[in-house]
Amino acid sequence: MFMHNKRLQYTVRVGETNPRLATMMLEQFGGADGELAAAMRYFTQGLGEDDAGRKDLLLDIATEELSHLEVIGSIIAMLNKGVKAQLAEGQMEEVELYRTIGGTGVSAKESLLFGGGPALIDSAGVPWTAAYVDSRSEPTADLRSNIAAESRAKIVYERLINITDDPGIKEALGFLMTREIAHQKSFEKALYAIEDNFPPGKLPAVERFANMYVNASQGEGDMTGPWNEGAQWDRIDDLAQVMPVDGGDGTASVKLSVDELKVAKKMAARTRSDPTANPTTGADLGAGPGAGRITDGDQGGAEDIASAPAFAEANAPE
Numbered sequence: 195m196f197m198h199n200k201r202l203q204y205t206v207r208v209g210e211t212n213p214r215l216a217t218m219m220l221e222q223f224g225g226a227d228g229e230l231a232a233a234m235r236y237f238t239q240g241l242g243e244d245d246a247g248r249k250d251l252l253l254d255i256a257t258e259e260l261s262h263l264e265v266i267g268s269i270i271a272m273l274n275k276g277v278k279a280q281l282a283e284g285q286m287e288e289v290e291l292y293r294t295i296g297g298t299g300v301s302a303k304e305s306l307l308f309g310g311g312p313a314l315i316d317s318a319g320v321p322w323t324a325a326y327v328d329s330r331s332e333p334t335a336d337l338r339s340n341i342a343a344e345s346r347a348k349i350v351y352e353r354l355i356n357i358t359d360d361p362g363i364k365e366a367l368g369f370l371m372t373r374e375i376a377h378q379k380s381f382e383k384a385l386y387a388i389e390d391n392f393p394p395g396k397l398p399a400v401e402r403f404a405n406m407y408v409n410a411s412q413g414e415g416d417m418t419g420p421w422n423e424g425a426q427w428d429r430i431d432d433l434a435q436v437m438p439v440d441g442g443d444g445t446a447s448v449k450l451s452v453d454e455l456k457v458a459k460k461m462a463a464r465t466r467s468d469p470t471a472n473p474t475t476g477a478d479l480g481a482g483p484g485a486g487r488i489t490d491g492d493q494g495g496a497e498d499i500a501s502a503p504a505f506a507e508a509n510a511p512e
């Protein structure tokens with residue numbers, strides 16, 4: 195069960211209202227790497243987790259992320275406090291209203307639909323979506339994704355810290371940013387606490403493909419490093435020699451039932467193309483200047499529209 199403590203996890207002291215900054219803070223409220231996404235990611239993973247240690251960790255962090263959501267949402271509410279009241283009371287002059295809505299990066303949606311309250315949208319007004327959560331119920335895959343999610347959240351906080359000189363906001367964001375660093379460390383420990391955490395899942399790699407590095411983009415700019423060279427790698431530069439890598443003929447095939455084969459043949463016959471046809475098409479009939487080469491109906495060849503009689507006539511000197 196959840197209980198709510200009326201005090202925030204970190205005290206929010208906002209120096210002055212600033213709706214434009216509030217808009218940017220929305221990125222960590224209802225955005226892809228924001229606190230709601232983090233809370234929902236770990237909460238749902240925690241519910242499905244069978245390992246007692248990971249379940250505890252995930253639910254601890256999920257609950258803390260909700261506390262972060264409360265902190266960032268409170269910063270947004272404070273930054274918007276002035277504009278929210280002005281909107282509600284109709285206190286803003288028309289010119290001021292237009293300057294605030296749209297003119298300063300504050301979306302009309304934020305002002306008109308949400309009235310300046312913290313909304314589950316990102317800094318561009320896009321609604322929060324569960325698609326931000328990419329859990330797959332395989333701890334070695336999900337923990338890696340969680341590590342990446344924490345590092346992304348850290349970076350977004352860093353950018354937000356850089357765009358404000360309000361010391362109270364900087365301090366609170368610095369706390370939130372630091373907690374993402376701590377979470378990343380916990381998730382890394384949890385990942386490596388699983389012995390044999392690579393490759394993810396149960397099935398092993400196919401040995402002869404596991405050490406292959408395919409130099410598939412060749413030319414100037416080809417580079418070598420530990421990621422593609424050395425004892426760990428069999429580097430393949432001559433692609434023609436190894437494609438298809440399985441030694442087969444590289445085609446796609448399937449066994450069809452008698453009925454499937456019959457109908458497939460029927461469809462192939464109906465949609466067969468005739469490479470000897472050179473039909474006149476709508477593009478030919480309507481062709482004007484700039485149409486490129488068109489079909490010459492008499493000879494079945496192509497002619498250039500610039501030399502066509504209609505074009506010559508239309509463009510003849512007066």
Ligand code: MN
Pocket residue numbers: 229232258259262347370373374
């Ligand atoms: Mn957080």
Ligand code: MN
Pocket residue numbers: 232259344347373374377
């Ligand atoms: Mn976190």
